[in-house]
Amino acid sequence: MKYITIEYIMMWHTKMISVTGGLKGIRSIELLNSAVENSKATFNGVDLYSTIEEKCASICYSIVNNHPFIDGNKRTGCIQCLFY
Template identity: 50%
Template sequence: MSSPSEFRWVSEPVVHAIHNEQISRHGGLPGIRDNALLESALARPKNVFAYENGSITQCAASYMYGIVRNHPFLDGNKRTGFVVGVTFLILNQHYVEVSEADVVMEILNLANGNTSEEALELWLRRIIVPLK
């Protein structure tokens, strides 16, 4: 796995592009609901790394949790949160092998408060694969 000192982070413009693409493909209201909540969600993984020596899966889970639970966009927060987390993994030479049904179940449970950030991170550990 990548050394945390070498992590590449997902920038805010990329997150907006991901959100716009998700809305374009799957529908929903475009736009931001609360920019401070988005900034908070994007700072979370960096704080996990800086203060907890966070692993790649902890940081990816933090991106997902922050966006899904903070609900910074008008719509598409679950989709955007998952794709941002996976984008972080890809930027850092990893991806996930998982069925769409499992993703839907895990992210819905996260959104409903039935999955903790720690449980999400454990799930990511089971499905993460290094890029070849």
């Protein structure tokens, strides 16, 4: 499976902020990396998030709750689901 990247999410964040307004920039690259890596989690060799919808939801939840960006975390979390 091809996974979403931090760079891809950051690109969409920048585009979304340019269109809708707000402050560009990342507050914590570690929190964004954690959101992406969490969607790849396994237990006993089995994906915890086995479908693309579950992976998208995991990333969205992490972005919305952990606020890796200065502004637009909810918008970025939702938009990454649309363009995963």
